[in-house]
Amino acid sequence: MSQPIIEVKNVIKEFLAGGMGSKDIFRALNDISFKLYKGRTLALVGESGCGKSTCARLITKVHEPTQGEILFNGKDITEITSRKELLEYRGKVQMIFQDPFGSLNPTHTIEHHLTRPLLIHKQVSNKQALRAKLEELMTLVELPVSDLSKYPHQLSGGQRQRVNLARAIAVGAEVILADEPTSMLDVSIRLGVLNLMKQMKEQMGIGFLYITHDLATAHYIAEETAVMYRGRIVEWGDTRSILRNPTHPYTRLLISAVPDPDLPFHQLVDSEPNYSLSADKIRTLSLKEVDGYQQISDNHFVVNWENEKENVA
């Protein structure tokens, strides 16, 4: 496979647990590694607080890793320091958030939201080219050109998320880190936005990190999935293999808790996970680190866990 656009290598992130002045250290990420490729999606899946958004914040340089490195097209991003380089990097590595309204300014039209990044990132050279680019962007995200004159409150949540995706394309994104991009949308609208992301991946070669707590939506757009629990990746590889044969007790727990009955998800899972343990017990035993991992299939891996023999179905 070609060089990854983003490579996260053995990253550890520690925070001061009690804020400034505190000496207690909290390890939010523990030896995290993954790669994002052009035209592919990796789903980072786990419950609230497991460290998914921290991964995105490190990639966008909001925080620095405590240990390990993050490479962008092979270059360590800690070396990106000048304003110019940072602007260029932030154009290529864009974030989309859960609340599509929060990232839009209610006092400005959609046209304004798309024009600004096109000008700042020098994507157009004159007024005529600007208009053509605006229309191209709206068409790409399947919004009518007439919506350019509307304000964010005049659009639905799904339409607003499409504007955010258009804005990411406008600045020339190579990678989009989408943090729970559909969780605030109705189920009916959700699939439309996921399908749009899929098209952007397939037709424009954009690489996606799809951050979600909902394993059920991962298979719509993500070839690969990494399941996170309390700062560690516990199972990773081909999404379908993980869904058909979830192996780590925590992955099985997540699958049993799939919240969305409207998604045709259960057809993907061959057998019901066979639990002999309660959810609390699974969480406790998943917290204990055991060295090593197993390979389940060509591209499907799982870390070892305590009482392993007892818990393999």
Ligand SMILES: Nc1ncnc2c1ncn2[C@@H]1O[C@H](COP(=O)(O)OP(=O)(O)OP(=O)(O)O)[C@@H](O)[C@H]1O
């Ligand atoms: N700046 C910070 N200072 C201290 N602790 C932090 C900081 N940022 C995140 N954390 C802690 O790190 C852990 C991971 O947080 P993170 O936001 O990455 O989780 P998440 O999986 O994205 O959850 P959610 O889906 O709720 O956003 C949490 O326990 C959080 O409290």
